[in-house]
Amino acid sequence: MSNMILLGTRKGTVIFDRTNGAWRPRKIVHEGIPVCYATSDPRDGTLWASLDHGHWGPKLSRSRDGGATWEDAPVKYPEGARYIVKVLPTPDFDPEAPVGEPEYAPATVYKIWNLAFGSVDQPGRIYAGTIPGGLFVSNDGGESWELNRPLWNHESRGGDLFAGDATSENRWQGTPASVDYGVFEPGIHSIIVDPRDPDHIYVAVSTAGVIETTDGGRTWQGRSRGMLNDYSPDPEAEWVHDPHFVTSCAGQPDHLWQQNHCGVFYSDDGARNWRKVSAPDAGVHFGFPVAADAQDGRTAWVVPARSDMERMAIAGGLFVARTSDGGQSWQAFRDGLPQDNAYDIVLRHALDAAGDCLCFGSTTGNVYLSEDRGETWQCLGNNYPPVYSVRFG
Amino acid sequence: MPTVEMTRHLYRFFPALENRTITVPTGSVAEVLRAVNDIAPGFTDYVLDEHGALRRHVILSINDTIVIDRKTLSDHVPDDGTVSIFQALSGG
Numbered sequence: 001m002s003n004m005i006l007l008g009t010r011k012g013t014v015i016f017d018r019t020n021g022a023w024r025p026r027k028i029v030h031e032g033i034p035v036c037y038a039t040s041d042p043r044d045g046t047l048w049a050s051l052d053h054g055h056w057g058p059k060l061s062r063s064r065d066g067g068a069t070w071e072d073a074p075v076k077y078p079e080g081a082r083y084i085v086k087v088l089p090t091p092d093f094d095p096e097a098p099v100g101e102p103e104y105a106p107a108t109v110y111k112i113w114n115l116a117f118g119s120v121d122q123p124g125r126i127y128a129g130t131i132p133g134g135l136f137v138s139n140d141g142g143e144s145w146e147l148n149r150p151l152w153n154h155e156s157r158g159g160d161l162f163a164g165d166a167t168s169e170n171r172w173q174g175t176p177a178s179v180d181y182g183v184f185e186p187g188i189h190s191i192i193v194d195p196r197d198p199d200h201i202y203v204a205v206s207t208a209g210v211i212e213t214t215d216g217g218r219t220w221q222g223r224s225r226g227m228l229n230d231y232s233p234d235p236e237a238e239w240v241h242d243p244h245f246v247t248s249c250a251g252q253p254d255h256l257w258q259q260n261h262c263g264v265f266y267s268d269d270g271a272r273n274w275r276k277v278s279a280p281d282a283g284v285h286f287g288f289p290v291a292a293d294a295q296d297g298r299t300a301w302v303v304p305a306r307s308d309m310e311r312m313a314i315a316g317g318l319f320v321a322r323t324s325d326g327g328q329s330w331q332a333f334r335d336g337l338p339q340d341n342a343y344d345i346v347l348r349h350a351l352d353a354a355g356d357c358l359c360f361g362s363t364t365g366n367v368y369l370s371e372d373r374g375e376t377w378q379c380l381g382n383n384y385p386p387v388y389s390v391r392f393g
Numbered sequence: 394m395p396t397v398e399m400t401r402h403l404y405r406f407f408p409a410l411e412n413r414t415i416t417v418p419t420g421s422v423a424e425v426l427r428a429v430n431d432i433a434p435g436f437t438d439y440v441l442d443e444h445g446a447l448r449r450h451v452i453l454s455i456n457d458t459i460v461i462d463r464k465t466l467s468d469h470v471p472d473d474g475t476v477s478i479f480q481a482l483s484g485g
Contacts, residue, residue, distance in 0.1 A: 055450045055480045056406070056439040072435055076443035108442045182449065 002354040004393030005369075006047065007361055008035035011385035013049045015067055015393075023369060023380055029070065030061060037349055040393035041117050041126070046141070047393070050112040050128075058112050060128065062142055073142035075128055081107040081147060082161040083132055084170040088184035102158065102166050107132060110181040114349070116191035119198040127201070129188025131178045133157070135203055137217070148217045156208065156222065156239055171239035175206035189348055190246040194253045202246065202256070202271060209241035210258070210271055226274035230262045244288045245348040248297075255297025255326075259290040259348070264302055266327045277327025283314045284321045284330045289351035291358065298326040301353060301374050303346040303360055313342045320358070320374045336377030337368060349389035361387025395419055395470045397429055399478040403440075407433035422453060423466035425476055440478060450481040 005023065007014040012030040016023045034052040041048065047063040049070070060073040085103040111131040118125025128136040128145065135148040153159060158166035174184030190204035199216035202223065209224035224241045232240040242261040249255040254270040263278035263285050278285040286307030293299035301322050306314045317339035321330040338344075344362030351360040358374050361367040365384040368377045397415040404411035410433050417428035423445065430437045440451050447453055447463040454460065454477045460468050470476055 053439075055402075055448065057442065057448055059438070072438070074435075074438050079444070106444055108444065 002357060002392040004040065005352075005359050006038040006040060006049075006389075006391050006393055007367065007384065007387055008038040008049060008349070008389035009361075009365075009385040009387050010034050013038045014384060015047075016380065025381070026067065029067065035388065036111060037114055037389045037391075039115055039389070039391040043117060043120055043123060045393075048115055048142075050115065052111060058109050058130075060112055060115075060142060073138075075109055075112055075130070075136050075145045077107040077109060077134065078147055080162045081134075081152065083107055083185065084158045084161070084166060086170070086172075086174045086184045086186075088174060088179065102170065104161065104165070107134065109134070110178060110183065110185070111187065113177075113187050113189045114191050116193055118193060119195070122198055125198070127191045127193070129191050129203060131175065131181070131187035132183065132185035133172060133188055133205060133208075135188055135191070135217070150218055151203070151211065151213075151220050154211075154220055171208065172205060173207035173240070175242075177206065190243065192246065192248050192253075192256070194248075195250055196253060202248070204243040204246040204258070206244065207242040208239050210243060210246055210256075210274075212271060223271035224274070225272065226267070226276075227258075227260060227265055228262055228276060235262075245290055247290055247292045249292045249294065249299075251295040252297030255292065257290045257292045257300045259287050259302055261286070261308065264290065264327060266300070268297065268326060275327075277323070279321075279327075279330045282321065282330050282332060283319070287346070288348040289346055289360065291351050291353035293353065294355070296324065299324045300327070301351065301358060303351055305345055311345055313344050316340055316342055318342045318344055318362075318368075320360070320370070320377075322374050333370075333375050333377070335375065336370075336379070338366075347388055349391075350387050352390050352392050354392035357392065359390050359392065361390045363387065394472060395425060395474045395476060397425060397476045397478070400480055402480065403436075403478070406439060407436055409433045410436075419470055419472045419474075421466060422455070422460055422462075422468050422470060422476065425470050426466065451478065452481050453478050 003018040005016040012028040013035045015026045037050040049061045051059045061070045062073045063070045082104045114129040116127040124141040126138045136145040138145045155168040156171045158170040172186040175187045178185045192202040194200035212223045227241045228235045229240045244259045246258045256267045258265040263276045265274040266277045267274045283304045287305045291301045318337040319332045319334045344364045358370045363386045367380040394416040
């Protein structure tokens with residue numbers, strides 16, 4: 001059973017410890033600094049927080065002494081890394097207008113959105129996903145980082161822009177999460193390393209889709225078949241998808257779950273095929289996070305929200321939905337969660353599962369914990385800053 | 394030698410710069426910032442992006458003049474100059 005929970009919040013990193021069966025928060029660290037993701041490395045216990053400094057640039061912060069002291073681990077794009085600028089469509093956007101020449105921009109890290117860790121046989125291997133759409137790899141515990149160039153130079157993004165101008169069309173779109181930085185660029189928010197084979201990795205991009213490598217990042221293939229983007233002229237087009245979060249079952253890694261802008265999607269064949277398993281009549285459709293059971297690939301949890309113009313709790317009440325049959329049916333659990341005047345949204349990284357425990361935090365600063373697989377909930381606090389991420393340590 | 398002043402917010406991350414007069418050899422703005430980085434390693438990561446340009450929400454002035462060359466930081470800082478580094482404030 002996990003004895004630590006890390007929250008990334010609008011005002012710092014909150015760590016809960018479980019002592020004698022009770023969860024207690026420590027004094028907040030990174031005080032006043034937005035932390036978009038906080039997690040721990042299961043291999044050596046190093047704690048990581050992705051800081052979203054407003055003025056001073058995004059930084060990774062690392063603690064090798066259980067949270068007593070923290071140090072920076074900067075992530076930087078290499079010289080020559082460029083991308084094709086995406087422009088946020090304005091109300092007068094004319095889709096029929098001729099496409100002009102691409103505009104290029106040198107890449108800079110706007111946000112370090114997600115972290116994942118290599119296998120136990122790769123002790124220093126860490127992955128970081130950014131806005132604008134870079135996958136960085138460290139082989140020395142975060143001392144240095146290298147941009148994965150085959151993904152950055154993928155033909156779906158325009159080809160090798162280190163070498164020259166675009167040789168193909170940039171099909172990746174921006175994520176609204178980038179607008180705060182004055183840009184409209186894609187972001188990698190999900191990184192999944194296959195426990196059976198560390199060269200087998202999935203990333204998910206808002207907005208492009210799911211992408212897989214089976215050769216340690218030398219080549220990448222889109223894996224969005226079956227995903228449907230309802231608001232696109234062609235809902236099945238390869239690169240139009242907005243997965244909000246993608247995760248897999250650790251014990252059955254071919255079982256992947258995805259909370260998408262346009263529904264909940266499930267794959268039981270390693271993302272070769274996705275199928276929509278939403279239950280809109282039960283409220284299970286729109287949302288941001290999804291958590292998969294570590295043993296049973298057919299079991300997952302979501303925290304549904306009201307789609308999608310409003311982005312708030314459904315009918316003023318929070319609930320968690322669980323499936324144990326691959327999304328054929330969903331069970332809603334409300335015991336211990338507010339059912340009146342609740343407006344909470346749970347963001348993409350703000351739900352996690354570990355054994356029988358689940359925890360989520362909301363943009364309203366409420367944190368809830370279940371120790372019985374989501375069936376009943378206890379409140380860990382109502383006055384936290386807006387919660388961006390929740391991870392068991 | 395030029396003097397460097399900065400928002401106290403940066404002292405939180407670089408306490409070695411607090412409660413002291415920071416003087417550095419004369420040179421370009423880029424050279425001045427590198428000299429500050431020698432005193433407080435990592436400092437330039439906070440005020441410059443990976444291309445060596447001033448971060449979008451950072452302002453730097455020489456005496457009372459805000460530098461225009463934010464990309465290459467080529468402005469010369471005179472021997473009696475004061476470089477000030479502060480946040481771009483947008484209200485709220």
